[in-house]
Amino acid sequence: MAAASSNPTPPALVCPKCQTSMPASAAFCPGCGHAMKQIPPADRALAALAYLTLVPAAVLLFLPAYRHRAFVRFHAWQSVLLWGAFGLVTIVSLLLSNVTAAMAFLLFGILTALAMFFLWVVLSLKAWQGELFELPFLGMLADRLR
Ligand SMILES: [Zn+2]
Incomplete structure (x- = not known):
């Protein structure tokens, strides 16, 4: 959340577990495999x-x-x-x-x-x-x- 607010162009989705950025269409985090649908x-x-x-x-x-x-x-x-x-x-x-x-x-x-x-x-x-x-x-x- 802090990373998203300090970033001038925040990504569409940020993993809540590892803070990895990904497109909004991503169903799972590319960094840790966390389910992004929740x-x-x-x-x-x-x-x-x-x-x-x-x-x-x-x-x-x-x-x-x-x-x-x-x-x-x-x-x-x-x-x-x-x-x-x-x-x-x-x-x-x-x-x-x-x-x-x-x-x-x-x-x-x-x-x-x-x-x-x-x-x-x-x-x-x-x-x-x-x-x-x-x-x-x-x-x-x-x-x-x-
Ligand atoms: Zn992740």
Whole structure:
């Protein structure tokens, strides 16, 4: 893994046992005969890392070193698709909730305006009729302020 990261042009496959480089199509390590069909720990780690949001998955897909690592690319793509779907669902739900919130605010605004108009009518009438009509809390405050 350290050799792969320090090498400017890393080989497609590196034997996890003896670090021998080989083409991606190699089924067995030419150095030690290690079966290359099993997934190297580095690839498994990278595949797991690919699920940490879109960023590592996208980086893995764009790195030329991982072009032929089908296992890593599969998980990177799956992560991209999963996060893409999650992002889509999030955006849609955000849009829907914004519409709901906007409608709620509109309704709240209308109700508040109606209530304010109603209160204005009632309070004006009461005052005109000479009554000391106290609103809860606000009337108490006004009583202290006068
Ligand atoms: Zn080997």
